[in-house]
Amino acid sequence: MMNLRRSHEDTFKAAEWLKSNKNMFRGKIYGPIQICVNVKDQKYASIVEAALGGENGSHLKTFVCENKEDYEMFTREAVDKMRLRLTVTWPGENGDQPLNPPMSEEQASSKLLRKNYGMEYFVSDLLEGPPLVIKYLCQQIKIHLIPVSLYQEDQQRIADCGQFKKFIIKNSFYTVKQYGYGRGGKQTAIRQFKPANVLADSINTEARTRLVQGLQILEMEASKINEDMEELTAEKSEMVQKERELKHEKENLQTQKRDAFHKLAKWRQGKQELEYMVEDLQRKINRPSTINEDIPALKEKIVDQAILRGELSEKFKDALQKFIKTVMKRNASAIKALQLSARLEDLKRFAKSQTSDLDRAKAEHSHAVMNTNSMKREAQRYYREAERAGNDLEEELAVEFGVILEKWKTTGLEQSEIEIEDAINAETAKADAIKATNPRAMENYEIRLADIARLETKVNSDKRTLEQMSQKIESVKNQWKPRLEKLVSRISKNFSAALQKIGCAGEVGISEHEDFDKWGIEIRVKFRDNEKLQLLTGQRQSGGERAVSTILYLMSLQDLARAPFRVVDEINQGMDPRNERMIHEQIVQGASRPGTAQYFLITPKLLPDLYYNERMRVLCIYNGEWQPACLKPTREYLLKAKAAVKC
Structure with a gap:
């Protein structure tokens, strides 16, 4: 195709257009011929190309149509509308009729050709391609009547035999003409031709046969693999369905477990309240009547x-x-x-x-x-x-x-x-x-002039002082602002990483203002995929989202702000169970690292089955209006809880 593009661009454009518009035609259109035919033996490529008119001839660039309607449509589109210079043919009604060579089939066979004349093949014997294209070439340039040879040395005997009007030996093309004026006779014209350029890249038939056989074997293997894949896909579908059923069953069991746990906790709470009431009743009975x-x-x-x-x-x-x-x-x-x-x-x-x-x-x-x-x-x-x-x-x-x-x-x-x-x-x-x-107008005027002069002097002095202070402020700002930006960048990096762990996104930045008293920290968060990063305020996010953002921001400061201890009060009250579990795990992991300051998390309630480790301690604070006068040791309450679990 590259040779065709260099030698005849119009034919190349027509071939590309035909490749994209095959569905417009009722039958097949072959062409150009040079990409439709193949030389069986590459030794004869130059001879075959010369017999077909050479690379500059029209036959190799011809398009062959199967029927008249396609011929008319193709010429109308490519020649009339696209203005391309092409050779398009339709063999006509005689395209399917067999050829009638002047020689008998026995005389035209390759064996008799070698035996009688020392020639190896006819040109048509060396070509393979669509039958319509081969037949067209036989009709137009009689390739089935042009013998060829690479070894024949007696060219004169071939020319004098009277059987062939054209023949090719080695790199010479011979044309024999019979003339009848005078005493008659023959005239032989000899033309040298160049090595093949267009058909030099023809496919080796034996190699192609081997590749086709290998391709068939690979296709059989691919078919078997596809069957195995279908079986595996079916098996996978069964496994996925089974996994869904097991997952559904697991969720049901977890729901039952949570319900049972809630009922058990409620029963324990009622039992404990009953014990407190019994103890309080007994204490009131035993108390002396001093009211x-x-x-x-x-x-x-x-x-x-x-x-x-x-x-x-x-x-x-x-x-x-x-x-x-x-x-x-x-x-x-x-x-x-x-x-x-x-x-x-x-x-x-x-x-x-x-x-x-x-x-x-x-x-x-x-x-x-x-x-x-x-x-x-x-x-x-x-x-x-x-x-x-x-x-x-x-x-x-x-x-x-x-x-x-x-x-x-x-x-x-x-x-x-x-x-x-x-x-x-x-x-x-x-x-x-x-x-x-x-x-007193003049006196007042003089006083006003003096005041104006004094005020102008003061304004100029204040301007100079202001410029000096502005320069000093900018100098001091250039000293601490880069350090502040670096620190906030580290905080933002930790904050973003913490939010990514729970499937959200966020960043921390500096809110600048002309008045340094109004500088502050801006926290931007995104809790849903279809949202953009939004400023964390008391109106835009829910209470749980604000609580999650706040605790993760405090955790981001864990490694940067040095403090002997930290206290967080009821941070989990507005969270849903999923966020509370994830945030609790991050707090435990972050606060229990070696070298970390002591961390107090104060809350009136906690979810069951939270994440704990050995570096943390749980403290229960008993405080309130209805507490008993004397609390028992914690060990007794734990023993009661274990006994209740066994029941």
């Missing part, structure tokens, strides 16, 4: 307590009245403070508006002074230039210039000096009006 003697003293005590309670009530009433008065004063002060605060804000806004007006007036005054000085300088310059200009004039012109000068002195410019002074006086009057309205 009547205590009644007068108890009545006096009740009277004293009632008097004391009345005095305390009076004190509470006085204190409550004082508290109410104090609250009213506080409310009045708060209202007054709000009023003063509002008045202060109004004064601040008024001072700010007055300051703005004063700044604007000062700016206008300064601008007017600058304009006045500029105009004065310009007038003086004009006056000096006018005086200098009149010095060099003739007498008549000097008189006229004097008149103009006097007129200028009289009328002046568009804005006279007086007008300028009036404008200055007007602005000064405005400033004086502001002073008259608020005499």
Whole structure:
């Protein structure tokens, strides 16, 4: 196929398409021929390839269809639609008819061919493949009439015998033509051909036969193995069914055992309560009758307590009245403070508006002074230039210039000096009006300026201090944060491993905040496969899930936090039996390792058949309102329990 892809890509594409679309056709389509036929003897591969037209010929790339409908559909799809350059054929109605060679079957046999002409085979004898393909080649290029030989030396005798129009000897292809003009005769053309390229990889028939036989043996063995597998599968199904039945029976027995154990425990508890009641009854019977003697003293005590309670009530009433008065004063002060605060804000806004007006007036005054000085300088310059200009004039012109000068002195410019002074006086009057309205405006303004300057200095100083403190905080944070993250990572690793043992998942992380007082530890857990890791809170998880997460987190700290002992109180109260058993086993294994701190687990009840080891001790604490006056040694209670079990 690789040779076909390199030599003729269109034929390769058509073959790949045909392989994927065989179900479109009613019959078989063989092709291309080079992948359908096989040379029986590889010594003749080059001769057979040359007889079929060589690797560049069209015959080896031809597709052969069994019927006309498939021929038309294949050409329509591959040639018309896909635009591929192909050779497609259909042998037609004569495809199934036998060939009629010019020689008899006896003459065409290989034995007579060797005996009479020294040739070994016809080309068709060396090919094996689909009968339709072989027959097509016989019809088109007469491969059943082309003898071949690797050893014949007398080529002329073969050409002169008149039996063969084409024959091949060694690496030469001979074509004999009969011509009838003149006295007639024969002409033999000789063509050399290259070694086989396309058919060089044909399969060795004997080797293939051996492989086919080996494959058949392996298939028989595989069939026997499949039969054994079926038997084993059936046996496995029976064993699985039996296992299910036994498991079901085991569960029933365990249920019966638990029910019997609960009934036994209830019976023991009732028996123990009965014994306590009998003992208490006997103790009360034996106790002397001193109750009547205590009644007068108890009545006096009740009277004293009632008097004391009345005095305390009076004190509470006085204190409550004082508290109410104090609250009213506080409310009045708060209202007054709000009023003063509002008045202060109004004064601040008024001072700010007055300051703005004063700044604007000062700016206008300064601008007017600058304009006045500029105009004065310009007038003086004009006056000096006018005086200098009149010095060099003739007498008549000097008189006229004097008149103009006097007129200028009289009328002046568009804005006279007086007008300028009036404008200055007007602005000064405005400033004086502001002073008259608020005499302390300038003083307050100066005070505000000083306060602003002082506050700006303080702000700048505080900014520098803040930057220094921030740098110092960041430096200190860089010292302890990596160590904290490393420690929390170890805790998270232990916590995740502990949760994985009970079929859950979890992690521990750091909850960071700008305020270091609000930093904390975040615990994320997942108790079901279809959930994601969620933050452990008092609302999202159930009580049992919170208890499991808490105890496993504490166990994760076991190797990291050094403490002389640890105490856990009623951690198992919200757990279901499965989690309680697994958590109890982890606590026992983790707390009883060598070098571990002492661990106290306090609980009012425990499940039966829990995991225990020799490094732990069970302590029963007797405490409560109905305890007997004198407890017996624990040994006696254990003996009673053993006796009850034997019963």
